[in-house]
Amino acid sequence: MPRFVTNDKIDTLYDAMEALGIDVLVITDSEDHREVNMRYLTGHPEDASLFVDIKNRQTILVPWDFQLAQKYAEVDQIVDVSEYNGSVIAASAEIIKSIVSSKAKIGVLRSIPYYFLKTIVDQITESEIIYDPMNIDNKLDELRATKSPDEISKFQKSFHISNQLVDEIENNLMIKWDRSSFREIDLAVFVESRMRELGAMGVGFETLVASSARSWQIHTYPRAHPELPLYRKGLALIDFGVEGDWLRSDVTIPFIMGTKTDKMKIISEAVEEAHYSAIDALKELTYLHEVADIADNIIEQAGFSMPHALGHGIGLTVHDSPGIRKKPVHEALLASWKEIYIEKGMVLTIEPGIYEQDVGGFRLENDVIITSKGPEVVTNSRTITIDF
Amino acid sequence: MPRFVTNDKIDTLYDAMEALGIDVLVITDSEDHREVNMRYLTGHPEDASLFVDIKNRQTILVPWDFQLAQKYAEVDQIVDVSEYNGSVIAASAEIIKSIVSSKAKIGVLRSIPYYFLKTIVDQITESEIIYDPMNIDNKLDELRATKSPDEISKFQKSFHISNQLVDEIENNLMIKWDRSSFREIDLAVFVESRMRELGAMGVGFETLVASSARSWQIHTYPRAHPELPLYRKGLALIDFGVEGDWLRSDVTIPFIMGTKTDKMKIISEAVEEAHYSAIDALKELTYLHEVADIADNIIEQAGFSMPHALGHGIGLTVHDSPGIRKKPVHEALLASWKEIYIEKGMVLTIEPGIYEQDVGGFRLENDVIITSKGPEVVTNSRTITIDF
Numbered sequence: 001m002p003r004f005v006t007n008d009k010i011d012t013l014y015d016a017m018e019a020l021g022i023d024v025l026v027i028t029d030s031e032d033h034r035e036v037n038m039r040y041l042t043g044h045p046e047d048a049s050l051f052v053d054i055k056n057r058q059t060i061l062v063p064w065d066f067q068l069a070q071k072y073a074e075v076d077q078i079v080d081v082s083e084y085n086g087s088v089i090a091a092s093a094e095i096i097k098s099i100v101s102s103k104a105k106i107g108v109l110r111s112i113p114y115y116f117l118k119t120i121v122d123q124i125t126e127s128e129i130i131y132d133p134m135n136i137d138n139k140l141d142e143l144r145a146t147k148s149p150d151e152i153s154k155f156q157k158s159f160h161i162s163n164q165l166v167d168e169i170e171n172n173l174m175i176k177w178d179r180s181s182f183r184e185i186d187l188a189v190f191v192e193s194r195m196r197e198l199g200a201m202g203v204g205f206e207t208l209v210a211s212s213a214r215s216w217q218i219h220t221y222p223r224a225h226p227e228l229p230l231y232r233k234g235l236a237l238i239d240f241g242v243e244g245d246w247l248r249s250d251v252t253i254p255f256i257m258g259t260k261t262d263k264m265k266i267i268s269e270a271v272e273e274a275h276y277s278a279i280d281a282l283k284e285l286t287y288l289h290e291v292a293d294i295a296d297n298i299i300e301q302a303g304f305s306m307p308h309a310l311g312h313g314i315g316l317t318v319h320d321s322p323g324i325r326k327k328p329v330h331e332a333l334l335a336s337w338k339e340i341y342i343e344k345g346m347v348l349t350i351e352p353g354i355y356e357q358d359v360g361g362f363r364l365e366n367d368v369i370i371t372s373k374g375p376e377v378v379t380n381s382r383t384i385t386i387d388f
Numbered sequence: 389m390p391r392f393v394t395n396d397k398i399d400t401l402y403d404a405m406e407a408l409g410i411d412v413l414v415i416t417d418s419e420d421h422r423e424v425n426m427r428y429l430t431g432h433p434e435d436a437s438l439f440v441d442i443k444n445r446q447t448i449l450v451p452w453d454f455q456l457a458q459k460y461a462e463v464d465q466i467v468d469v470s471e472y473n474g475s476v477i478a479a480s481a482e483i484i485k486s487i488v489s490s491k492a493k494i495g496v497l498r499s500i501p502y503y504f505l506k507t508i509v510d511q512i513t514e515s516e517i518i519y520d521p522m523n524i525d526n527k528l529d530e531l532r533a534t535k536s537p538d539e540i541s542k543f544q545k546s547f548h549i550s551n552q553l554v555d556e557i558e559n560n561l562m563i564k565w566d567r568s569s570f571r572e573i574d575l576a577v578f579v580e581s582r583m584r585e586l587g588a589m590g591v592g593f594e595t596l597v598a599s600s601a602r603s604w605q606i607h608t609y610p611r612a613h614p615e616l617p618l619y620r621k622g623l624a625l626i627d628f629g630v631e632g633d634w635l636r637s638d639v640t641i642p643f644i645m646g647t648k649t650d651k652m653k654i655i656s657e658a659v660e661e662a663h664y665s666a667i668d669a670l671k672e673l674t675y676l677h678e679v680a681d682i683a684d685n686i687i688e689q690a691g692f693s694m695p696h697a698l699g700h701g702i703g704l705t706v707h708d709s710p711g712i713r714k715k716p717v718h719e720a721l722l723a724s725w726k727e728i729y730i731e732k733g734m735v736l737t738i739e740p741g742i743y744e745q746d747v748g749g750f751r752l753e754n755d756v757i758i759t760s761k762g763p764e765v766v767t768n769s770r771t772i773t774i775d776f
Contacts (some may be wrong), residue, residue, distance in 0.1 A: 065605070068606075113419050
């Protein structure tokens with residue numbers, strides 16, 4: 001199983017870390033802390049620590065499951081933790097001591113769990129911890145933000161299954177499902193079952209289905225309700241993702257249920273205009289935050305405001321880099337903000353939405369690949385209107 | 389929505405933190421760092437920071453989604469982050485400054501993401517960070533390790549649905565499913581769909597289905613394979629969990645597929661003996677690690693060794709406290725080890741297993757409540773034999 005990062009990109013990572021004077025970069029993934037760079041840099045799915053030895057340009061993996069790593073990890077060395085009583089932390093402590101000197105500069109990612117950092121600090125007492133999100137995390141985000149031809153090709157299965165699902169949902173919503181008894185959860189179960197019948201490795205993320213009773217909430221909990229009926233007048237939606245072949249899709253279909261009131265019309269048209277204008281703007285503009293401005297302005301002109309970002313990259317995790325959001329206002333956020341160029345190879349979602357307690361929430365989300373010819377929309381989500 | 393921790397327990401938390409001299413305890417949960425104590429202490433599902441003000445015995449929540457918090461969180465104050473440009477971190481920084489003095493002692497959990505800790509340190513420059521897993525994390529683990537009567541009653545839905553599923557799986561495996569075409573993923577989809585038809589809020593964790601081709605791996609990836617057939621001679625298994633009403637079940641059913649060879653017989657009998665002996669031992673013994681010894685010894689006497697812990701608590705997360713494992717050998721682990729009494733109110737899984745590359749893996753897992761009368765097995769998993 002090859003890693004996802006290309007050889008060229010990993011060279012630029014080594015170069016960038018070397019320029020920062022870092023001796024070893026530490027990356028860890030565990031049940032309570034999922035770190036996408038583990039999969040990206042190694043191909044190993046989960047539960048491991050990775051030591052990127054910058055000077056010797058080699059990678060050492062300490063996985064919880066040695067056999068899994070032998071199957072999936074493309075690294076220079078795999079350590080068997082069974083020799084350390086099965087503890088990744090204990091093994092990691094020994095490995096760190098063996099590969100770096102006492103005066104080593106050890107790079108860490110911003111969200112490293114503190115106990116893991118402590119383990120390093122306690123073992124290599126004279127080492128220096130390099131915490132530098134602007135240069136370390138941003139560098140990794142930048143590498144992941146554009147996809148290689150291999151990654152683009154792996155995405156196709158997720159897009160293909162997503163598109164099949166959008167068509168089937170429309171068809172079934174119109175004619176098959178019973179309008180009095182069909183619940184939010186039934187739609188989630190349909191989508192999650194059907195995507196795997198169609199060959200997906202897994203569910204990209206827990207499917208969110210919200211009838212107009214609660215679609216005005218941005219987060220719903222539970223994600224799909226086991227009791228609430230789906231067919232209820234107002235605005236409803238489903239937000240789902242497919243993990244076809246590791247790389248994930250993410251689409252949202254908005255439903256107009258029952259008679260379309262004036263307010264529902266204004267909301268749906270504003271969101272659709274924001275959606276399509278933002279996609280067009282990906283061709284014309286230079287920076288992603290300018291695209292977010294386009295969508296926000298349209299929604300504001302309609303008399304609403306959007307309580308979330310316009311979109312985000314997709315990849316090995318559903319919320320991959322880059323984020324598509326406005327330039328921040330808050331000082332603390334502005335200090336770590338950097339404009340992001342729209343670049344060939346980016347795979348993005350565009351998902352403007354408006355949420356109103358009286359009629360519900362309306363969000364339209366499609367996935368877009370930035371090609372040399374401009375944005376290519378690769379999913380087929382659209383408003384579905386069910387009149388009753 | 390009430391929080392899960394009882395009033396009595398939260399008082400003991402305040403007392404314990406006060407005894408450590410802590411002014412405020414900080415707990416944070418985000419997409420890349422799930423922290424069960426958020427749900428446990430507040431009822432709020434996810435994506436928030438919690439400040440437990442020890443001196444004033446009050447809780448302040450900074451949620452990403454204010455409306456969700458209004459619905460779910462049982463706290464003294466909810467902060468609206470829309471006033472901080474939607475940033476939980478920016479809002480948290482302000483809140484910390486407002487509730488603690490510059491010389492405050494700030495308690496943190498062991499897995500706090502480092503950037504969040506940095507935010508605190510940078511804002512309250514003269515504060516002291518109290519990182520003390522033996523007294524802080526262990527205290528919370530200890531509170532969660534025994535369940536209140538309310539929690540026990542909430543568990544029932546998960547147990548009920550799990551038991552129904554075990555029966556249906558046995559029945560369908562025997563007579564309904566096509567032995568040549570039924571894949572691992574088909575069983576996962578059946579279970580995940582059916583549990584929600586039966587009223588579950590959600591899937592307790594991603595269902596693991598492994599035919600004998602790969603059940604010898606402890607972790608399988610993908611969790612259930614979209615191509616591999618399930619009916620293949622050897623040992624197979626399904627490991628699934630139900631989130632009926634927040635609190636989760638966790639069971640594993642082992643399958644003996646095809647003719648039972650001598651080796652398959654030895655493995656299945658050793659695991660069954662380890663399973664039932666461990667459950668009996670929960671009545672006789674004092675400490676959990678002694679129960680792990682019982683199971684490990686049985687498996688070792690049969691000529692195998694178990695590559696994982698015997699079991700764990702279940703609750704708002706599938707791997708809740710306490711862990712059921714042997715006393716560690718490694719020095720670094722022993723330093724933070726503490727024996728754990730078997731106590732009334734614990735809800736535990738017992739899941740011994742043996743994994744052999746030539747015949748597959750065999751694991752039998754049931755859930756057990758420790759009552760005043762001893763262990764009560766509340767799930768009905770058992771070996772299913774499909775002869776062909």
